[in-house]
Amino acid sequence: MNDSMIIGQYVPGQSLVHRMDPRMKMTIIFFFVIVVFFANSFGSYGLLTLFAFVSVAITRIPLSFILKGLKPVWFLILFTFLLHVFFTRQGDVLFEIFSFPVYEEAIEQGVKISLRFFLLILLTSLLTLTTTPISITDAIESMFHPLKKVKFPVHELALMMSISLRFIPTLMQETEKISKAQASRGVDFRSGPIKERVKAIVPLLVPLFVSAFKRAEDLAMAMEARGYQGGEGRTKLRELTLTKEDIAALVLFVVVMVGVFILRT
Amino acid sequence: MQISFKNVSYIYQPKTPFEYKALQDLSFTIPSGSFVAVIGHTGSGKSTLLQHLNGLLAPTHGEVEIGDYKIQADEKNKQLKSLREQVGVVFQYPEHQLFEETVYKDIAFGPTNFGVEKDEIDDRVERTIDSVGLSSDMLERSPFDLSGGQMRRVAIAGVLAMEPSVLVLDEPTAGLDPRGQREMMDMFYQLHRDQQLTTVLVTHSMEDALAYADYVLVMDQGQLYMEGEPLEVFHQKEALNDVGLDVPEIIEFITKFEQKFDTSMQYTNQPLSQFAEQLKNKLKGGHHDE
Numbered sequence: 001m002n003d004s005m006i007i008g009q010y011v012p013g014q015s016l017v018h019r020m021d022p023r024m025k026m027t028i029i030f031f032f033v034i035v036v037f038f039a040n041s042f043g044s045y046g047l048l049t050l051f052a053f054v055s056v057a058i059t060r061i062p063l064s065f066i067l068k069g070l071k072p073v074w075f076l077i078l079f080t081f082l083l084h085v086f087f088t089r090q091g092d093v094l095f096e097i098f099s100f101p102v103y104e105e106a107i108e109q110g111v112k113i114s115l116r117f118f119l120l121i122l123l124t125s126l127l128t129l130t131t132t133p134i135s136i137t138d139a140i141e142s143m144f145h146p147l148k149k150v151k152f153p154v155h156e157l158a159l160m161m162s163i164s165l166r167f168i169p170t171l172m173q174e175t176e177k178i179s180k181a182q183a184s185r186g187v188d189f190r191s192g193p194i195k196e197r198v199k200a201i202v203p204l205l206v207p208l209f210v211s212a213f214k215r216a217e218d219l220a221m222a223m224e225a226r227g228y229q230g231g232e233g234r235t236k237l238r239e240l241t242l243t244k245e246d247i248a249a250l251v252l253f254v255v256v257m258v259g260v261f262i263l264r265t
Numbered sequence: 266m267q268i269s270f271k272n273v274s275y276i277y278q279p280k281t282p283f284e285y286k287a288l289q290d291l292s293f294t295i296p297s298g299s300f301v302a303v304i305g306h307t308g309s310g311k312s313t314l315l316q317h318l319n320g321l322l323a324p325t326h327g328e329v330e331i332g333d334y335k336i337q338a339d340e341k342n343k344q345l346k347s348l349r350e351q352v353g354v355v356f357q358y359p360e361h362q363l364f365e366e367t368v369y370k371d372i373a374f375g376p377t378n379f380g381v382e383k384d385e386i387d388d389r390v391e392r393t394i395d396s397v398g399l400s401s402d403m404l405e406r407s408p409f410d411l412s413g414g415q416m417r418r419v420a421i422a423g424v425l426a427m428e429p430s431v432l433v434l435d436e437p438t439a440g441l442d443p444r445g446q447r448e449m450m451d452m453f454y455q456l457h458r459d460q461q462l463t464t465v466l467v468t469h470s471m472e473d474a475l476a477y478a479d480y481v482l483v484m485d486q487g488q489l490y491m492e493g494e495p496l497e498v499f500h501q502k503e504a505l506n507d508v509g510l511d512v513p514e515i516i517e518f519i520t521k522f523e524q525k526f527d528t529s530m531q532y533t534n535q536p537l538s539q540f541a542e543q544l545k546n547k548l549k550g551g552h553h554d555e
Contacts (some may be wrong), residue, residue, distance in 0.1 A: 011282050067283055181362040184354040185423065186346060186378030203374070206364035210409070225416050 009069070011129050016245060017059045022139035024246040028253050029127050035257050036116050043263035045115055052119050052126075052254045059130050066125065073121050077114045084110035133165035135238075153179045157233025165218070171212065178207045190204055266332030266351065266430050266463055268318065269294040273327035275313050275487075282296070287313040289487040291327070295480070300457050300464045302474035302495070305484030306509040311435075311467045314484065318433050318465065319352040320345045333432065355428030357436045359420035360413065362422045368394070368411075368419050369404040375427040386426075393422040398452060414445050425456070431463045432456065438470070448468075450477060471513045475499055475534065496533070513538075 012018075023158070032048075039045050056063055090105035128136070141158035148154050179189060182203045189200050279473040288310050295301050305311050316322040317329050320336050324433040334348045354363070356479035369411035372390045381389070394401055397418040403411070408419050421437070434453060454477050457464045468474055474481055474495060481498045484489040485508040491498055499505070499512045502520065512520075515537075519530050528547065532540065 061282065068281075178357065178362055180316065181354075181356045181359065183321060184319055184349055184356075185362075185375040185427065186349055188346065188378075199347075203362075203364045207361055210364075211361060 005218060009129065010132050011059075011061050011065075011131065013060060015059045016249075017126070019245065020130075020249060021137040021240055021242050021246045022131050023240060023244065024091060024250060025127055026139055026143070028249065029123055031253070031257065032123055033120060035260055036119055039116070039260055039264060040112075041263055041265045044223050044260040047256060047263060048119055049115065051253075052122050055123070055126060059126065061129055066122070066129070070121060070125065076256060077117050078116055081110040081114040084113055118263075121179070123221075134162060137162040137165065138236070138238065138240060159231075167204065167212075167215070170215070171208070174211055175208060179204055222259055267295065267297045267330075268332075268431065268465070269330045270314075270317070271328045271330070273317065273324040273329060275310075275317070275322060276325045277494065279325065285546035287487050288317075291487070291489055292491055293482060293492060295463065295465065297463055298461045299480055300478050301359070301466070301480045301482060303465060303467045303482045303484060304474055304510060305450070305490070308486075309420065309484040309496055309508075311484055313487075315354070315433055315435055315465070315467055318431070319349045342393040344380070350427055351429055352431040352433060353424040353427050354433045355421055355424050355435065355437050356420075357439055358417075359424070359437075360408075360416035362423075363408040363416060363420055363445070366407060368408050371408050371419060372423045372426050374403075375423055379427060379451050380405075389426045389428065393425040394419075396425065396452070396456065397422045399447070414441060417441070417449075429462070431465070434465075435466045436469065437465045437466075437474070471499065471511055472515075475513045475516070484510070 003131045032051075036048060039048055053063075056066065086100065087100060088106035088109045089101075089103055092104045092107075093101045094104050094107065095102055137158045140161065141154055142159070144152070144154045155208075179187075182200075183189065187200050187203055189197065189204075191197075270291050270293050273284065273288055273291040277283070277285040277287055291314070302381050303311050303314065313322065314464055317324060317336065318319060318331065320334075322331075322433075323336050324338050326338050332349060334344060334351075336348075365374060369390055371463065372393060373386050376386045376389055379478075380487050390404065391401060392523075394404065399415060399422070403415070403419075408416055417437075424432075432453070437453065439447050444501060453464065453466075456462055466473065466478065477493055481491075481493060481495050482489060483498060483505070490508055491501070491504060496516075498515045502512050502517075505512055511517075515532070519532050522544075523529055526547075530547065531543065535543075
């Protein structure tokens, strides 16, 4: 597996954030994403940043691990920053780089927008870092439940989601195994002309497809053997219940939201 | 080719919450031309060790030497390709790596990657399909039409066609029926004998380790727990049980027999029929003395 990618990875733990009801976590993050776009002053940004970092601290996942894991995103954030620095032309000229004027507003804009971007990614990755894929699908199924009234296949959708999530690590492992086997037979995935490298994917993809189809067949068979017949009348092993902690987190978040609206200019 | 590990450690995902020390300070030497079995419980580091043998993994600390090739920590290795030509690896369930339209193409895949001449490839395909015990009529068929056992043989032929001087086998008989298992192991032993292949066998089968290997490495929790000649290693039942391993049935039997009759048996991996004869004589002889 790619060591530096943590998006979508779950880090087991017992913290408050880990224990929270996934529905509550998703609701909070949903509104956080909206509120981030309302922030416009340093005060409001500061409050949101504080909220994000306190949340990270509560999870007890080392911040350095998360920051390192977001490596692929750093480039995007930097790019956004530079774009704003060079193309905003308001306020006083602060200094010049290679005779290119950099304005005061530009720096401010750059910092704000890239911070906004960073906060969005930080908090959303916190969701997947502290919530198992299964809880996420459970939460989605439960939150979309009302749509059943309009014949929306909520259960089937949730099942499809959990099956695909379940098989991501399996397929990743499989990919790694097969690519190692082919590398041992002299395939070079890492260097050489592009044309050769594209061709090198075939020995990887064919076995992967073969095994994916085989797995799908086995799974269907196993489900049928255990009497699966859709969501009708099916009960849950893990019932989702809101606890006092969830309510407390919600209250805290509402306070932060109100704070942001007071502090924005 | 001689293989030696010098203080090799390997850590997966270092400096993350998932950090895992798979190998710890591992040192051993496998002489050229020998048949070595690596045994150990699941998760003891066997597979990680195996991947160091052809440079799929480079040690986090320490050094691996395979013939003239050196793989060290923090060093880009440029001769990986020629190393991989020299070290053929048969992974677990190798039939999963088949992908070509015909058996011929799949067997030729390895040699082609290493730039072997067309005529030579034809030659090698013919030779290897024969040595894995399949007929050359199969060459134009799709590998996906074959039975599981045949697919595995084709995949193995694909590795052999690289004409490696070291053959690494990761549980090559897993999932085969008992007869297929014996045939497969005999085939590898034959190859080892005929071509002086240095063979490294990772296995769960103590029987195979006893029957084929001339040296055994016992792994536990990423460390070398024990090493020695098979008979020597398998006589240390308690120590093996401590790390979740059993001893082969025949050794178990001999030990019990020796205890019960207060005698000692000469067992040096001789064929069973010969051993039975020996037992018979012992029992008769014992009877005579009384």
